[in-house]
Structures are given as structure tokens and as C-alpha cells.
Amino acid sequence: MSEHTVTDTTSTSTAELAPRAPAGTGAGKGERVADWLDGRLGIHTLGSRYLRKVFPDHWSFLLGEICLYSFVVLILTGVWLTLFFHPSMNEVTYHGSYVPLNGVRMSEAYASTLDISFDVRGGLLIRQLHHWAALIFVAGMFTHMMRHFFTGSFRKPREVNWLFGWSLLFLGLFEGLFGYSLPDDLLSGTGLRFVNGALLSVPIVGTYLSMFLFGGEFPGHDIVARFYSLHILVIPGVMAALVVAHVLLVVYHKHTQFAGPGRTERNVVGAPFMPVYLAKAGGFFFLVFGTLALIAAVAAVNPVWQYGPFRADQVSTGAQPDWYLGFAEGLVRVMPGWEIRLWGHTLVLGVLVPIVVFPLLLLFIGVYPFLEARVTGDRREHHLLDRPRNRPVRTAIGAAWISVYLILLAGGGNDIVATRLHLSINTVTWAVRIAVFVVPAVVFVVTRRICLGLQLRVRELVLHGRETGVIKRLPHGEYVEVHQPLDQARLHTLTAHERPGELVEHTRVSLDPPRRTPSGSGPSSS
Secondary structure (H helix, E strand, C coil), rough: CCCCCCCCCCCCCHHHHCCCCCCCCCCCCCHHHHHHHHHHHCHHHHHHCCCCCEEECHHHHHHHHHHHHHHHHHHHHHHHHHCCCCCCCCEEEECCCHHHHHCCCCEEHHHHHHHHCCCCHHHHHHHHHHHHHHHHHHHHHHHHHHHHHHHHHCCCCHHHHHHHHHHHHHHHHHHHHHHHHHHHHHHHHHHHHHHHHHHHCCCCCHHHHHHHHHHHCCCCCHHHHHHHHHHHHHHHHHHHHHHHHHHHHHHHCCCCCCCCCCCCCEEEEEEEEHHHHHHHHHHHHHHHHHHHHHHHHHHHCCHHHCCCCCCCCCCCCCCCHHHHHHHHHHHHHHHCCEEECCEEEEHHHHHHHHHHHHHHHHHHHHHHHHHHHHHHCCCCCCEEECHHHCHHHHHHHHHHHHHHHHHHHHHCHHHHHHHCCCCCHHHHHHHHHHHHHHHHHHHHHHHHHHHHHHHHHHHHHHHCEEEEEEEEEEECCCCEEEEECCHHHHHHHHHCCCHHHHHHHHCCCCCCCCCCCCCCCCCCCC
């Protein structure tokens, strides 16, 4: 067993109980200052308790750190961009370094975005770094939550922390929408037209919602300033608070870990926060920062100068939102344009149904821990993670949800798919409409069967050992392959879980560690 083993992370540290010398009895100036601060802030007590806190080591745990470090990069670059961006829709005539747009009337927001891109030293790099960090931040949150979902780390006592992470993902989607709408270019204006249409489809109050958000008839004159306030103040503040609460709960509940020798529901095996984990985390932060900077330097993103300023009478060709909102647009594109009239009101179901389904898809993720606990009746605390194959139903549900997301993402770019594959856009649209109902069901069944098959494969390993490739002839002429028994550590890792109901129901086998024969020749048959 490598590194450090902690039997009980909540035990009292001996450093906390050690008596301290009275202030001023031969203590140095630095020690007296530290003692003064500790008496008022409790620094020594907190440090002795948490600086040696143990964190397990696994590559999948880095996904959460990617989210955190991308968020830090977003804050740093966002502060820099606020120094040069003008969130105003007042019209000006552009005279700058980008010659094709010289003399064109545009908003101050769009003009300042061009100035940042072409006239401010390093401005284009910072703009692209900010945008790429946002894309990777949302991707990291999505992947991080899927890791928690498939391994079951959302179970008691971490349901509240799961909700914090889900809230961060939900806010991150809208934070990205507000952010790429600020330049007031033709692409972002097309996206705002989509938002306006969604608001107008709300029965009875849709017109009022649109007038309230845009400050008048679309596009209005206040939308950029309003989105700017939300983008740099309100939502980042809420997200920062959620990040702090999320990290504090991780520290309070202890970190989850995968099953293995010496790992139980009551301990944590890994490296201490100070200095091992802190050194690794610091190095990984610069690795993430450097990777983002490299991507921003070589890969263009959101070239607003190619789209031109927004005009209400124009729509950009091939307009696509950022990838994380593509599935929302896919819902609208593949939904038939149905309309009905009720009590003197027209319900535009072609838009209303998608904007209802959109939050429901996300809401399912948020409430899943409570649904699983209610259905299974499992109210116990869990600190050991599941292997996805050992929870076939949950794994199949997650795979089916991802398939729905990817299908709708393809539907959001049905025009691009049709153009690139030389297909009719109607063919692509109908294919997505059918697939959104058929594919998730197929994925659920196939994923569940794969999980059960992998469990049977583990059973063979536990009962008969690992295949060696050595063929042996028995005295009566039969040829068999020699199997090497697994060591106790591997056996413990493979069998340290409860038997899922599906496996018990269909195979009636046990995955308990096998008994060994007196001769020690290998595991006995079950």
C-alpha cells in the first residue's frame, strides 16, 4: 500500500491537545504573531486538522480540478476584458484596424469587441482564452457529473453537494449564453432572436416576459447592458459561492474512493493535502492554464468580425450556438410546427414543448439521487464508489440520457449535417425525430446487457483465475488452458461490492472470494 492510510479523518489531532508556551517566553517575533492570529482566528486549529487531510489518488478525480481551474481562468480573463469592453447598444461609426468594416454603423459593444480583437495588445488571445475556458469549464462540469453519476458518489450523505454541482452546471449554461451574446454580432443576435421566440411562446405572459427582458420591442436597447450585469456580477457571484460551498462539503464529508485493499467506508487512503496533494494540484493548475492558452493561441473561436454587426432584418447562415446549448436548439428544430388555439390564445407548441422539455432533461439529473434512494430504499451512507458494471440499471439510464443529448445535438445542426452528408434536411430531421425515441431504449437494453456480461467475466476471473496462454494436455488426452489464480488484493477489489439484483436473478452466482484447496493449487469450484 503506497502513500498514507488514514483510519479516521475525524479523530482529534495530537497537535491540538499539545500545550503551548505562553506568549513572550522566548518566542520569536514570527511565533508571537502566529500565536496572536491563532488566538483570534483559530489558524493553528484549522491547519492541524485540515492541512494533513488525506485525498485519494485517481485520474478521474482530476475532472473536478479541471472545472475549478477553468473557472479561475474565466474569472481572471473576465476581469481583464471588463477593462476594455463597452456594454452599450448606442450606435457609432467604426474606424479601426479591421478595414472591411470601416465606416459601418454598429453598436459600441460590437465596436469595442473589434478593438479588443485588433487594437488592444494581446486582446484577441485573452478573448479566445476566455471563450475556450468557458467551453472547457462546461465540458468539465458535464463530464465530472457523469463520473459521479456512474460511480454512485451522489448517494447519502452527498445529495446536497450533488445539487450544488448540478446548480453550477445549470447556471454555467446560461452564463455562457449571456457571455457570447454580449458582442452584439449577427450570430449572437440570431441566438437572441431564438430566446425572444421562446419567451413569446409562453402562454398569456409571453409578450410581457419579452418586453421585460429586452426593455421594449426586440431587440431593444438595453439587452446588452442587462446581460452584462448578469454575466459579470450576479451569476459569477452565485457560482463562486456554490464553488466554495461545494469544496467545503467535499472536505467535510471526506473524499470518496474506489474499493481496494485497506479501503473501507470508514477510512480514506491517499496522500495528505499538505504538501503532496497541494504540490500536485498547483502543478496541474498550470498544466490546465497552459493547455487553455495553447488552444486559444492556435484555434480561433467566435470570430465576430466575420459575422458583422447585428441587424434585425438579417439572419446569419449556418447559425449554431456553443455546443452545450446545441441540444436545446435541436429540440426546437425537430419539433413539428404545431399550433392550437385555446380560449382565444394561440399556443405555439413547436416552441413551447421544447422549452418545457429542455429544463426537464436537466432536472432529471438533479433529482436522480433522490429517485434512486426512494426506489431502492437505500438510506445508508456510502463512501466507496461503484464500478459502473456493478450497477447495470443506473449505468444504462446514464448511457440512454447521453444518447438523447447527442441525438438532439445533431438535430441542432441538422442543416450542417444535411449539407455535409449531401442529404435532404427533411430526411435528417425525421431521422432525429425517430432516433430520439428509439435509440435511448436500444442503448438502455444494450448497456445493461454489456454490464451483466462484464460481471460474468469478473465471475470467471474470480473463480478460475487469469488466462496464461499456456496449453496443457491431461492424461486422458484433453487439452486445457492453465489459469493463474488472482492475488488477494485483486480478489478483494473485484468482490468488494454488493451483488446487484439483476445478476442474482438471472445467474444465481456468488462473487465472494473463493476458498482455496488444501494443496494450494487454486480456487475450488463454486
